[in-house]
Amino acid sequence: MSTSTLPTSEPPAFLTDVLGPARPGPRLNSDEITRPYVTLTFAQSLDGKIAGKAGKQLILSGRESMIMTHWMRTMHDAILIGIGTALNDNPQLNTRHLPPRSSNEERYHLPRPVILDTHLRLHPECKLLINYKSGTGRRPWVICSSSASPLNRATLEKAGARIIEVTERDGKLLIPELLRKLRSLDIRSVMVEGGSEVIGSFLAEAPIDREDGVLSSIVDTFIVTVAPIFVGDDGVGYGTGLSGDQIPKLQHIRTEVIGKDTVVAAKPSL
Ligand SMILES: NC(=O)c1ccc[n+]([C@@H]2O[C@H](COP(=O)([O-])OP(=O)(O)OC[C@H]3O[C@@H](n4cnc5c(N)ncnc54)[C@H](O)[C@@H]3O)[C@@H](O)[C@H]2O)c1
Numbered sequence: 001m002s003t004s005t006l007p008t009s010e011p012p013a014f015l016t017d018v019l020g021p022a023r024p025g026p027r028l029n030s031d032e033i034t035r036p037y038v039t040l041t042f043a044q045s046l047d048g049k050i051a052g053k054a055g056k057q058l059i060l061s062g063r064e065s066m067i068m069t070h071w072m073r074t075m076h077d078a079i080l081i082g083i084g085t086a087l088n089d090n091p092q093l094n095t096r097h098l099p100p101r102s103s104n105e106e107r108y109h110l111p112r113p114v115i116l117d118t119h120l121r122l123h124p125e126c127k128l129l130i131n132y133k134s135g136t137g138r139r140p141w142v143i144c145s146s147s148a149s150p151l152n153r154a155t156l157e158k159a160g161a162r163i164i165e166v167t168e169r170d171g172k173l174l175i176p177e178l179l180r181k182l183r184s185l186d187i188r189s190v191m192v193e194g195g196s197e198v199i200g201s202f203l204a205e206a207p208i209d210r211e212d213g214v215l216s217s218i219v220d221t222f223i224v225t226v227a228p229i230f231v232g233d234d235g236v237g238y239g240t241g242l243s244g245d246q247i248p249k250l251q252h253i254r255t256e257v258i259g260k261d262t263v264v265a266a267k268p269s270l
């Protein structure tokens with residue numbers, strides 16, 4: 001375990017070590033042709049909660065680890081969340097916590113926002129679409145099922161969203177198909193930020209992807225920030241309902257103390 005003081009002009013060594021030169025550069029997974037590199041990341045309390053009562057957004061991360069998370073955003077082609085998070089938090093998914101760049105410096109890479117939104121419930125005036133229209137954010141890609149309302153589709157397209165269809169099962173979009181589609185659209189790395197249901201889906205997919213007969217995990221790296229706080233039983237957890245067999249076994253890569261938080265990086269052990 002080591003303690004970090006964050007550099008101000010480049011991603012912390014912790015991230016470049018753990019993720020490799022994620023952008024641009026060689027991909028690390030062997031099936032890079034069929035899916036992007038996937039980093040599953042979130043912040044949790046000591047009692048395993050990612051949000052407060054009724055999903056109330058909590059600031060769990062301290063300033064330093066939040067900056068680390070924003071550096072992580074610059075290292076991925078796309079950042080993926082579920083519609084629950086989009087509606088609850090109205091996020092921007094940008095790099096606003098990083099130090100401002102001077103006019104002669106290259107701008108921070110902004111990841112492509114990707115929202116899993118089976119029934120197209122995203123608000124046309126959400127910050128992601130407003131930022132896109134004002135030129136301060138990238139065009140969000142909204143992933144839905146073919147049964148989503150054509151009216152909602154037209155409204156979101158008018159508001160600037162790109163709509164992409166993926167097969168749905170029980171209200172959830174199929175993750176392997178989604179990843180293949182993203183890769184075909186030149187997305188080579190995805191940072192999955194949550195929320196609870198999305199984390200659960202990626203955990204459930206993580207152990208083994210047998211589709212092409214190759215044993216591999218759909219998640220390449222887990223980066224979990226643990227904040228020194230208890231939330232209590234009425235907070236929102238994740239991975240509930242997954243048994244020990246379904247949950248991936250981990251190989252520990254590195255643990256870093258960043259500010260008041262502990263950030264754990266692991267890879268699935270196959
Ligand atoms: N602490 C953190 O790091 C962190 C990060 C993100 C969100 N959050 C919190 O998580 C909460 C939201 O979580 P949530 O579970 O309500 O919503 P979510 O963001 O996980 O979105 C879930 C919804 O996405 C859609 N979806 C489509 N395909 C899916 C698939 N394959 N798997 C899962 N969902 C799919 C479904 O409509 C589903 O209901 C908020 O309270 C937010 O503040 C915390």
Ligand SMILES: Nc1nc(=O)c(N)c(NC[C@H](O)[C@H](O)[C@H](O)COP(=O)(O)O)[nH]1
Pocket residue numbers: 042043057058059060061065066069081085086089090091092093094193194225
């Ligand atoms: N690293 C981290 N520490 C936290 O304390 C916390 N609450 C989140 N949560 C992430 C969050 O709930 C969603 O990813 C937001 O929706 C992102 O929103 P922004 O783009 O920052 O506006 N993440």
